[in-house]
Amino acid sequence: MNISGSMTQVLLIEDSSQIGHARRTAQQLAEQHGFDERDAGRVALVATELASNVLKHASHGEMHLRVLPRANGFGIELLAIDRAQGFDLQACMADGFSTGGTQGIGLGSISRQTEVFDVYADARGAVLLARFYPRTDREPDMRFGISQHSLHNDPACGDVWHLAYDNGSVSALIIDGLGHGEEAERAGRAGAQTFALMPFAEPVMLMEDMHRDMIGTRGGAVAFARFDARRDSLTFAGVGNIGASLINADKSRGLASHPGIVGVQYRKARPFDYAHVNGHLLIMYSDGLQSRWNLQDYPGLVHRHPAVIASVLHRDFCRGRDDVTVLVVALEAAHG
Template identity: 80%
Template structure:
């Protein structure tokens, strides 16, 4: 199964009228993606509570939406992002908790309506993740997260990401088309199409195919990471300034790239192999994200869901002068 990259849909939450807009927007997404009336009701309830919590605790923030393609159907991801300090996670998870004396159903009740629920809060604010799947979808959650935003909310994004899953194997692509806007997006999409045709080919062959298809475009930076759980190994190749790191508690290592421009000029595409990576996080990001972040500055964040980690990194390290993409993948051992 492959997941073609899409931008994060951002709904500002700054006044009470936007709670209703968020509820209707998310419910329509659910209806268009095969949720029945009962599941649409769950989605609407969760959207309402997440948006309400933003206003209660931060007075303003954002609700980030993403469709999660599945082997059959799709799920919906909602991430509430605020920047208010003093968020009391334990209190808010208690049923009926409300900061204003209203009859809030509490995030504890919300968590029971979702297949995946996770929270991270610090002095900078809180990030709350909810993922919902139709009740008949019993497939496990795929533990990855993406935060992708274009410069100035441009409908075109020069960054491209793509994930392919084949049993215990994952192949991940991030491309940053030079510049931003439609021409940068055209370059990135040309590379993505080439990648999607054979995502588990050897990295060198993939880079050659992508380079060929990006000729005549602006070109761009590229990184490909292929994880094989059975071999407990990661193979990585990078051209240009896509950042990548392997993270485990108390330890981080950067993954090496080569200089050059895919679709332009580069000297070589030598892959690097990394062993014993099961249980680690792979983080790949375009240069719209600052590179000086360190997950050790966030106690416990390494153990949170990858979607929460991606949202936190975007919240705190987006440069604000380019498209930005953050992809976080939990590299997990195969079972059985």
């Protein structure tokens, strides 16, 4: 299964009129992607409650929306993100509890409307995740998270990402086209189209093919990682300044890239192999994200859903001077 990259849709939540806009936008997105009236209604209800929660609890924040390609259709992802001073998560999970002092249906009740619900909250703010799949979709949740945003909300994004799943293997790509805007996007998409044709090809050959097809563009930084559940190993190849780490509850390992610009000039990109990675997180990110983050500074975050982790990192470490992409993949043998 191939998942072609797309940007995160961002809705500001700063006044009460934007709650209705969030509800309508989320419901329409669900209806456009095959949700029936009942399932789209669940999406609308939760969008309303999450947006209301942001406004009551934090006075302002954002809702991030994403369509999730599935084997037989689509899912919808909502993330409510704020920078408030934290809240009592256990109390908020109780039905009837509202952080704003009004009668709410409670995060516990919201969670029962979703297929996937997760929360991370501390003194820096909160991120609440809701994923929805049609009732006819019995496939398990794909445990990845992506947060991608262009500089100044430009419709063109020089960062490009791609994911491929195949019988227990996962292959993940990020390209950062040189600069930003349409020409950077053209460079990134040229490489991603090549990657999508053969995401599990031999790494040196794959990088060379991407280089060939990016010639004539600005070129860019490229990194891809392949997880093989049967071998319990990860192979990583990178050229340029795409950051990448393997993380579990105990330690973090940075993944090494080679210097150069794919599509312009680079030396042969020797791949690196990492053993015993089942249960780890793979985190890859463009240089629009600061590199000084450490999940150990966020107690318990490593155990949250990858979509929550990606959103926390984007919220707290986006440079604000470039396109930014954060991709988090849970490396699990059950992906197959």
